[in-house]
Amino acid sequence: MTKPLIIVNLKAYAEGMGERAGIIAAAAGEIGEESGVTIGVAPAYTDLHPIAMHYAIPVYAQHIDGVAPGAHTGHVTAEQISAAGASGTLINHSERRLTLANIEGSLAAARKFDLQTVICTNNEATTAAAAALSPDYVAIEPPELIGTGVSVSKADPGIIERSVLAVKTVNSRVKVLTGAGISTGECIRIALDLGTDGVLLASSVVKAKDPALVLRDLVSLI
Amino acid sequence: MTKPLIIVNLKAYAEGMGERAGIIAAAAGEIGEESGVTIGVAPAYTDLHPIAMHYAIPVYAQHIDGVAPGAHTGHVTAEQISAAGASGTLINHSERRLTLANIEGSLAAARKFDLQTVICTNNEATTAAAAALSPDYVAIEPPELIGTGVSVSKADPGIIERSVLAVKTVNSRVKVLTGAGISTGECIRIALDLGTDGVLLASSVVKAKDPALVLRDLVSLI
Amino acid sequence: MTKPLIIVNLKAYAEGMGERAGIIAAAAGEIGEESGVTIGVAPAYTDLHPIAMHYAIPVYAQHIDGVAPGAHTGHVTAEQISAAGASGTLINHSERRLTLANIEGSLAAARKFDLQTVICTNNEATTAAAAALSPDYVAIEPPELIGTGVSVSKADPGIIERSVLAVKTVNSRVKVLTGAGISTGECIRIALDLGTDGVLLASSVVKAKDPALVLRDLVSLI
Amino acid sequence: MTKPLIIVNLKAYAEGMGERAGIIAAAAGEIGEESGVTIGVAPAYTDLHPIAMHYAIPVYAQHIDGVAPGAHTGHVTAEQISAAGASGTLINHSERRLTLANIEGSLAAARKFDLQTVICTNNEATTAAAAALSPDYVAIEPPELIGTGVSVSKADPGIIERSVLAVKTVNSRVKVLTGAGISTGECIRIALDLGTDGVLLASSVVKAKDPALVLRDLVSLI
Numbered sequence: 001m002t003k004p005l006i007i008v009n010l011k012a013y014a015e016g017m018g019e020r021a022g023i024i025a026a027a028a029g030e031i032g033e034e035s036g037v038t039i040g041v042a043p044a045y046t047d048l049h050p051i052a053m054h055y056a057i058p059v060y061a062q063h064i065d066g067v068a069p070g071a072h073t074g075h076v077t078a079e080q081i082s083a084a085g086a087s088g089t090l091i092n093h094s095e096r097r098l099t100l101a102n103i104e105g106s107l108a109a110a111r112k113f114d115l116q117t118v119i120c121t122n123n124e125a126t127t128a129a130a131a132a133l134s135p136d137y138v139a140i141e142p143p144e145l146i147g148t149g150v151s152v153s154k155a156d157p158g159i160i161e162r163s164v165l166a167v168k169t170v171n172s173r174v175k176v177l178t179g180a181g182i183s184t185g186e187c188i189r190i191a192l193d194l195g196t197d198g199v200l201l202a203s204s205v206v207k208a209k210d211p212a213l214v215l216r217d218l219v220s221l222i
Numbered sequence: 223m224t225k226p227l228i229i230v231n232l233k234a235y236a237e238g239m240g241e242r243a244g245i246i247a248a249a250a251g252e253i254g255e256e257s258g259v260t261i262g263v264a265p266a267y268t269d270l271h272p273i274a275m276h277y278a279i280p281v282y283a284q285h286i287d288g289v290a291p292g293a294h295t296g297h298v299t300a301e302q303i304s305a306a307g308a309s310g311t312l313i314n315h316s317e318r319r320l321t322l323a324n325i326e327g328s329l330a331a332a333r334k335f336d337l338q339t340v341i342c343t344n345n346e347a348t349t350a351a352a353a354a355l356s357p358d359y360v361a362i363e364p365p366e367l368i369g370t371g372v373s374v375s376k377a378d379p380g381i382i383e384r385s386v387l388a389v390k391t392v393n394s395r396v397k398v399l400t401g402a403g404i405s406t407g408e409c410i411r412i413a414l415d416l417g418t419d420g421v422l423l424a425s426s427v428v429k430a431k432d433p434a435l436v437l438r439d440l441v442s443l444i
Numbered sequence: 445m446t447k448p449l450i451i452v453n454l455k456a457y458a459e460g461m462g463e464r465a466g467i468i469a470a471a472a473g474e475i476g477e478e479s480g481v482t483i484g485v486a487p488a489y490t491d492l493h494p495i496a497m498h499y500a501i502p503v504y505a506q507h508i509d510g511v512a513p514g515a516h517t518g519h520v521t522a523e524q525i526s527a528a529g530a531s532g533t534l535i536n537h538s539e540r541r542l543t544l545a546n547i548e549g550s551l552a553a554a555r556k557f558d559l560q561t562v563i564c565t566n567n568e569a570t571t572a573a574a575a576a577l578s579p580d581y582v583a584i585e586p587p588e589l590i591g592t593g594v595s596v597s598k599a600d601p602g603i604i605e606r607s608v609l610a611v612k613t614v615n616s617r618v619k620v621l622t623g624a625g626i627s628t629g630e631c632i633r634i635a636l637d638l639g640t641d642g643v644l645l646a647s648s649v650v651k652a653k654d655p656a657l658v659l660r661d662l663v664s665l666i
Numbered sequence: 667m668t669k670p671l672i673i674v675n676l677k678a679y680a681e682g683m684g685e686r687a688g689i690i691a692a693a694a695g696e697i698g699e700e701s702g703v704t705i706g707v708a709p710a711y712t713d714l715h716p717i718a719m720h721y722a723i724p725v726y727a728q729h730i731d732g733v734a735p736g737a738h739t740g741h742v743t744a745e746q747i748s749a750a751g752a753s754g755t756l757i758n759h760s761e762r763r764l765t766l767a768n769i770e771g772s773l774a775a776a777r778k779f780d781l782q783t784v785i786c787t788n789n790e791a792t793t794a795a796a797a798a799l800s801p802d803y804v805a806i807e808p809p810e811l812i813g814t815g816v817s818v819s820k821a822d823p824g825i826i827e828r829s830v831l832a833v834k835t836v837n838s839r840v841k842v843l844t845g846a847g848i849s850t851g852e853c854i855r856i857a858l859d860l861g862t863d864g865v866l867l868a869s870s871v872v873k874a875k876d877p878a879l880v881l882r883d884l885v886s887l888i
Contacts, residue, residue: 063740074759083683095737100343125330133350203737268493268528291456298488318517543763569798569799569800575798
């Protein structure tokens with residue numbers, strides 16, 4: 001069985017950049033070590049390099065553009081994030097949707113640099129489609145639950161079960177994360193029991209007064 | 223075996239709107255009848271209603287937005303094109319790419335009105351992903367060949383074979399069209415022999431001095 | 445002084461398409477005639493042609509793409525809407541935002557076909573920028589008030605006054621519409637008194653049980 | 667008179683990231699000092715922090731999103747680039763076009779952090795519109811000349827003169843850069859003589875074997 005993966009998406013939160021990014025990354029490293037759970041973070045592009053240099057945890061970009069190096073002002077390439085020390089990238093997050101052609105382009109670009117790939121999806125059908133592209137992970141996040149504090153694993157366990165099944169049918173090597181509203185160890189426990197390989201979460205950790213406290217609870221039932 | 227399908231995409235060509243749209247639709251009807259091949263057209267939105275009313279051929283929208291009726295200025299809904307008489311729609315054409323979530327949204331919207339769905343894709347991987355969404359058709363068009371006059375069926379038969387195989391593996395009920403550079407009966411013959419169910423084409427018919435002449439050649443070896 | 449203009453944006457409302465589009469257009473014609481106020485409608489693309497043929501009122505597209513005729517699947521060209529009988533077009537509506545380059549491209553395309561142009565904007569600064577492009581009209585709609593039923597002319601008269609001033613400073617030939625929450629004759633009266641040349645509205649007319657009743661009230665104090 | 671400004675856009679060029687970004691920034695600092703011309707660079711987001719820390723030159727982001735800190739995965743905020751040490755940002759580059767509303771949003775966000783703003787435009791009309799938004803600089807780059815090696819100042823001096831005039835008419839405090847094909851000191855000399863305040867360039871410096879040599883030539887006639 002794969003070791004569960006927790007990715008903390010720092011988004012563009014004021015509470016997740018600069019020094020705070022370091023505090024969260026430090027907590028991820030410490031609690032990951034204690035618990036044996038892999039805890040990664042996805043910081044702002046500008047924080048990628050310092051976070052990747054200072055902390056022995058997986059660091060993800062929040063997005064990459066599937067373009068080769070060249071005349072692409074304002075774009076983020078696989079080469080750039082790899083050089084900055086990232087070990088993977090989110091692709092097609094609900095706040096940064098891509099065309100199908102560009103999802104595939106980003107994936108292909110990431111593979112050239114051995115970057116781990118996590119394609120985000122919004123429902124069962126798009127999860128199956130994403131799995132057909134053979135990323136390392138698909139992360140299913142029902143958009144109506146994102147940022148609500150209502151956990152997908154409690155509110156809609158069916159969508160997780162159906163998504164896990166859809167992924168396994170299309171490409172059984174693809175692993176499944178889930179997200180939206182995950183805030184406690186119990187939420188993660190349920191998510192794992194429903195067949196996922198981990199979770200993608202954000203505000204519950206990033207906006208916490210003490211991120212380490214939340215992370216410690218999150219891994220408590222794994 | 224399914225009867226082959228030819229869809230003529232009128233795009234926003236000056237030679238494909240208004241009266242010319244009618245001439246092409248009339249030719250599609252006549253030659254479709256003669257040959258037993260189904261020939262449909264995808265006209266401008268503004269021509270959808272007159273073409274659908276006057277010609278007994280399948281009429282496709284070139285794009286729909288996957289939104290329910292409502293406050294969506296400038297959008298095209300399944301309800302609108304259905305009311306205008308369309309029998310189906312292209313989705314995600316290379317000149318009108320959509321996010322994965324919106325491809326799925328457009329597909330779901332089209333199904334509510336029993337509209338035939340044709341998802342356009344650019345390579346083998348995105349074709350597999352599109353097939354996982356269960357449209358009626360996937361239309362694979364290598365972007366580097368679109369509008370070149372170089373036929374995909376001659377220039378890159380491998381991409382067609384691999385795409386057909388990918389579709390059949392993911393969802394065997396999905397039918398496959400191919401496009402890009404198709405201009406003669408021989409191109410279509412090869413495409414069908416490679417396992418596709420028809421073709422999506424544009425300039426070779428739309429810009430022809432005599433569209434009927436080209437269409438008659440296109441069906442000649444089927 | 446210019447005669448005031450009222451444009452009813454039918455959006456993609458179920459209550460604004462097909463037969464209902466005809467009912468609203470008929471009311472616009474009748475009450476426009478009675479009152480001497482010009483009342484136009486902006487229907488779905490698929491309804492442009494029938495509405496323009498049957499009613500002697502200005503008919504606007506809800507959006508155009510600033511592209512020349514050609515290989516632009518799913519796009520809407522100035523040539524298409526002109527051929528369908530439109531007399532003008534909205535550009536950059538808040539529900540169909542365009543890049544600055546494309547706003548200018550749409551404007552240039554519309555001018556070639558003598559189409560009236562209405563650029564929609566969201567605040568004072570973007571209104572000044574739009575005026576610098578010299579459209580026929582700028583329509584200022586504070587996004588936070590759209591669809592709320594709270595009239596911009598009552599809730600935020602300052603934004604209208606400052607926008608009118610900004611337009612006059614940049615290009616005094618550009619006329620100003622306002623929108624968002626306009627539902628009564630009193631709202632329009634205030635908007636005109638603040639220096640605008642008319643209004644752009646939608647739900648209050650389109651979703652009304654009796655659109656003619658609402659339109660009659662809207663022109664009552666002009 | 668303002669001191670001329672040269673901004674070197676490193677785009678996503680392989681020759682402009684990591685170590686090479688440092689070499690170009692070092693050359694910019696050295697030649698800027700020698701010549702009294704301000705030479706800034708616009709590196710990849712991931713290089714912003716190291717470049718801003720190590721070199722006493724103006725450092726620009728290639729793009730920012732006009733959003734406040736928050737749930738905006740994959741976005742780039744003014745706060746992030748300011749924290750990374752940027753002194754300004756390009757906005758609306760031709761390779762990263764924004765809606766008019768978002769150009770204004772990016773500008774407003776940049777101002778909160780006292781970041782210098784450079785709005786890129788494609789022709790005379792959009793230059794006037796951009797000037798109405800009151801950025802520090804407008805950078806006019808005719809898209810048909812970008813990356814061609816054909817200098818805008820030689821190929822189309824008229825567009826520069828008309829753009830400078832348009833800017834001065836709309837808002838005389840806004841300064842003007844020009845770009846596209848600028849590669850020699852002579853090109854810059856002409857651009858300044860036509861009334862601009864500097865240039866925005868990329869490949870001629872970034873892809874040069876010896877960027878310092880090219881920069882030294884570029885400032886030679888100022």
